[in-house]
Amino acid sequence: xxxxxxxxxxxxxxxxxxxxxxxxxxxxxxxxxxxxxxxxxxxxxxxxxxxxxxxxxxxxxxxxxxxxxxxxxxxxxxxxxxxxxxxxxxxxxxxxxxxxxxxxxxxxxxxxxxxxxxxxxxxxxxxxxxxxxxxxxxxxxxxxxxxxxxxxxxxxxxxxxxxxxxxxxxxxxxxxxxxxxxxxxxxxxxxxxxxxxxxxxxxxxxxxxxxxxxxxxxxxxxxxxxxxxxxxxxxxxxxxxxxxxxxxxxxxxxxxxxxxxxxxxxxxxxxxxxxxxxxxxxxxxxxxxxxxxxxxxxxxxxxxxxxxxxxxxxxxxxxxxxxxxxxxxxxxxxxxxxxxxxxxxxxxxxxxxxxxxxxxxxxxxxxxxxxxxxxxxxxxxxxxxxxxxxxxxxxxxxxxxxxxxxxxxxxxxxxxxxxxxxxxxxxxxxxxxxxxxxxxxxxxxxxxxxxxxxxxxxxxxxxxxxxxxxxxxxxxxxxxxxxxxxxxxxxxxxxxxxxxxxxxxxxxxxxxxxxxxxxxxxxxxxxxxxxxxxxxxxxxxxxxxxxxxxxxxxxxxxxxxxxxxxxxxxxxxxxxxxxxxxxxxxxxxxxxxxxxxxxxxxxxxxxxxxxxx
Numbered sequence: 001x002x003x004x005x006x007x008x009x010x011x012x013x014x015x016x017x018x019x020x021x022x023x024x025x026x027x028x029x030x031x032x033x034x035x036x037x038x039x040x041x042x043x044x045x046x047x048x049x050x051x052x053x054x055x056x057x058x059x060x061x062x063x064x065x066x067x068x069x070x071x072x073x074x075x076x077x078x079x080x081x082x083x084x085x086x087x088x089x090x091x092x093x094x095x096x097x098x099x100x101x102x103x104x105x106x107x108x109x110x111x112x113x114x115x116x117x118x119x120x121x122x123x124x125x126x127x128x129x130x131x132x133x134x135x136x137x138x139x140x141x142x143x144x145x146x147x148x149x150x151x152x153x154x155x156x157x158x159x160x161x162x163x164x165x166x167x168x169x170x171x172x173x174x175x176x177x178x179x180x181x182x183x184x185x186x187x188x189x190x191x192x193x194x195x196x197x198x199x200x201x202x203x204x205x206x207x208x209x210x211x212x213x214x215x216x217x218x219x220x221x222x223x224x225x226x227x228x229x230x231x232x233x234x235x236x237x238x239x240x241x242x243x244x245x246x247x248x249x250x251x252x253x254x255x256x257x258x259x260x261x262x263x264x265x266x267x268x269x270x271x272x273x274x275x276x277x278x279x280x281x282x283x284x285x286x287x288x289x290x291x292x293x294x295x296x297x298x299x300x301x302x303x304x305x306x307x308x309x310x311x312x313x314x315x316x317x318x319x320x321x322x323x324x325x326x327x328x329x330x331x332x333x334x335x336x337x338x339x340x341x342x343x344x345x346x347x348x349x350x351x352x353x354x355x356x357x358x359x360x361x362x363x364x365x366x367x368x369x370x371x372x373x374x375x376x377x378x379x380x381x382x383x384x385x386x387x388x389x390x391x392x393x394x395x396x397x398x399x400x401x402x403x404x405x406x407x408x409x410x411x412x413x414x415x416x417x418x419x420x421x422x423x424x425x426x427x428x429x430x431x432x433x434x435x436x437x438x439x440x441x442x443x444x445x446x447x448x449x450x451x452x453x454x455x456x457x458x459x460x461x462x463x464x465x466x467x468x469x470x471x472x473x474x475x476x477x478x479x480x481x482x483x484x485x486x487x488x489x490x491x492x493x494x495x496x497x498x499x500x501x502x503x504x505x506x507x508x509x510x511x512x513x514x515x516x517x518x519x520x521x522x523x524x525x526x527x528x529x530x531x532x533x534x535x536x537x538x539x540x541x542x543x544x545x546x547x548x549x550x551x552x553x554x555x556x557x558x559x560x561x562x563x564x565x566x567x568x569x570x571x572x573x574x575x576x577x578x579x580x581x582x583x584x585x586x587x588x589x590x591x592x593x594x595x596x597x598x599x600x601x602x603x604x605x606x607x608x609x610x611x612x613x
Contacts, residue, residue, distance in 0.1 A: 006347050010085045013347040016369050017078040022095070030102075033075065036068050037105045044112035045154075050120050050128060058116055059131055065109060066137075070406045072106055074368035075099060084358045084375050085350050087180025093173075100169050104161040111157040114148040117141070139562045140407035147260065150249045160245060168241040171234040172519035178230055179514060180358040184223035187215050198223060198512075199359035203379035206305040210294070217302035217506070224508045228481045231511040235470075236478045238519060243475055254471045258523035262530070263412040264565045267578045272530060273464075275583035276457055280497075282587060283457035286450045286594055287499045293601055300504030301492065304459060305383065308447050310440050310604060315380035318351060325389045328430025329423075333550060336426070339399055340392050343374070348395070349388075351378040360514055361387050363394035363420075367409060370402040382444055386424055386452075393423025400557040411560035413521065415568060417531020418538065419557060424452070425539045440604040446597040453590040456532040458495050463513065463525035466491040470510075484510045530565075533586040537575055540589060 005013040018026040043061055050058050079099050082092040117125065125145060129138045151157055182198040189211040196204075204216035224231070246254055259266055276283075291299050293308050316324075322344055330337025343349065348371065350357075361376035372395035378384045397419035401409045431437055431445045466488055473479055479487070485507035492505045510516060515524040538556070542549045556572035569575040575582055 007082075007085075007350075010350045011347065011352055012081070012085075012350040012373055014078060014081060014373070016371055017074065017081075017366065021082065021091070029071070030075065030098075033068065033071050034102060034105070036064070036071075037102065037109060040064055040068060041105065041109050041112065044109060044116070047116070049118065050116045050124060052124065052127070055124075055128055055131070058128070059133060061116075062113065062137075062141075063133055065113060066406045068106070068109075070367040072103065073406075074366040076103070077364040077366045077373070080364055081350070081373050081375065083176070084180075084362070086356050087177060087358050088356045093177065096173060097165075100165045100173070104165045107161040107164075108158045111151070111154050111161070113144055114151050114157075115154050117145040118148040118151065120145075136405055136562070137407040140410065143260075143263075150251050150256075152248050156248065164241075168238055169519050171237040172517050175231065175234045175514070175517040176358060178227050180356065182223055182227065183355075184216075184219040186219050188212065189215065197353075197355050197357065197359075199357050199377050200353055200379060202305070202359065203377070203381055203384065205302050206307065206381055206383050208307050208309045210296075210303070210306070213302040213306055214300075217300075220512065221506070221508045224511045228508070228511060231517075232479070232481045232484055234517055235484070235510065236474065238517060239471055239474045240478070242522060243471065255468070255523070258521075258526075261412060261521055262414040262523075262527055262565065263563075264414055264530070265578060268566060269526065271578055271580045272526075272533065272583045273461070275580045275587055276461055276529070278580070279584060279587045280457070280495075282590060282594075283454050284497055284499045286454045286590070287458075287496075289594070289598065290447075290451070291499070293605060296501075298499055298501035298504065300501050301506035301509070303504075304455060305451065307382070307444060307451075308601065308605060310444055310447075316382060316385060317380065318378050321378060321380075321385040321388060324385050324431065325392060325427055328389075328427045328434075329392075331430050331433075332426050335550070335554075336392075336396055336423070339396050343372070343392065343395060346371075348372060349374040349376070349391075351376055351388075353377050353379055358514075361391055363391040363398075365395070365398035367406050370399075372398050382448060386427060386448060389423045389427040390420040393420035396423070397557050397560070400554055401561060404558065404561060408561045412565065413524070413527035414530045414534075414565050415560040417527050418534045419531075421532045421535035422538055422553070425449075425535060429539075429543075439600055443597060443600040443604050446593050446600065449593045450590060450597055452532075453593075456529045457587065457590075460525055460529040462491050462495045462509075463515070464523065464529075465495065466510065467516065467523055467525060533583055534569065534575075534577070536586040536589050537582065538573065540586075541573060 005015065007014045018029070020026070040061060047054050047057055076099060079092070079095050082089070083096050086092055128134070129141055134141070152160070179198060183195050184198055184201060186194045186196050186204065188194070189209065198220060201216050201220040205213050207213050207216070242257070243254060246257065251257060255266070259269060287299050290308065291297060291303070294303070294306070326337055326340050326344070329340050350373070357377055361374070363372055363374050365372040374388070374391040374395060376384070376387050376391060378388070394416060397416065428445045428449050432442045469487055469491065470479060470484070473483070473487070488510045489505035489507045492509070493500060518524045538553060542553065552572055556568060559568045559572055563571065566577045569577050
């Protein structure tokens, strides 16, 4: 497939979704979807709760709802691709609003599904799950039944769905629009000044030159300051709405929702954070070492993603970056390598830097066509190469689930992030193991590995602890801009300790981190650390067992939509996630790449202004 097949103004080919945006096929698809949602809602609303007498009718409704869900995800994936790639396009924005309305109608149908299972006896539920057409759907049905116990009346839940379109979801869309259009003034160390989209700030803050990082940090925060009131209003509205709904639904604590969405127990979450903070000095030692290697006493926030100042670091072209990922995958995991080459050939990635793109990266998948699309901004850095490997891991995860029913493909973020980080680790290991890789390249990869470890073990916990504290305070009223800034800086100092320079905090991180504004999931943070550490456990077994482990890994991926995270890990690889020991072992595995980096650096890092020969 040639570049001519790419979407106009974009790099990816979206024609498998629809031949053209709002063309005849898409219009027919949307009309049929709206009609089916309406019909299902009417049918479900006319039935009493599930009982032996109406089990056949409810069986049909669940099956039709599953098929409708698949189509809705397909449409949502397509629209999400368009609005991310061209945030200023008013037609795409309008379509995003229309999709929100349709999603609200579908959520009313989900309310009816919840109502059907809310108070039924165990024997009726078990009998319903045994129906032949629902084989493989018991996990979904069980989760639906659990969720049903924390719902309002069907009428109130329907009202919530309607109000959500112009309420919580509108605030999320507003943030997306503002962030997608936001630009900042980048003043380079040589005095050159350039107006850039905020999506390019991240790569500049990963520059090896500290003055460049500082300039991107300051310029970016100056831009966020201009929209701080909008961001604070959105954050207060999103969190306040959730807390209000939790009260009406009798949810005992706001974290219960995040735990349910992540398919983990509180015991597992506590075990992971107990391990993180008991081993926090290892993470801090990574940044202390890096600070010393960079010739500074302590780091500032903009040093978090900074590479060590290695010599001769030429930009990495998109073609070279793709090759690095594909070759590393092919050598260690041929199935993953072949799959990755196929997504290159089929143009599944929108990668180029340009104005109007939203910041960040993601992988989205359609259950209808069994394809994924990757959104990212490639700025010629090794960090961008790692992002490509990360998102390709997500796409491969979806690929392994292609043959599963839709209800069995709804895996939680905790397990999704395992596949993506596993991809990162294969890339890093492949580059380092290659005999043709120069020492400086090996050091560069090791630097990224340990730096990402520090992010997962400190930056992500900062986000979690900030959000946890923010929700606690939000229950008593709105938080001002000044309080949000203060709370963020306090949390950063608490987690980072003396490795963070005085005044080196990022008080606007609550505004610039889009994860706080995602309305479809709450606490979009700790699953990243969960996935990172779980993937280290998976990768350790891969290194120990070799290719024989890969079928078990793929079984792990296939199970992710069919059980809790604890059960998936136990069934596929025999890990107990509720025990701190598992997490401690995974954290301590960061010691090896840190040691390897320390051994390499004296041979490759410039000293006293001269490259080491």
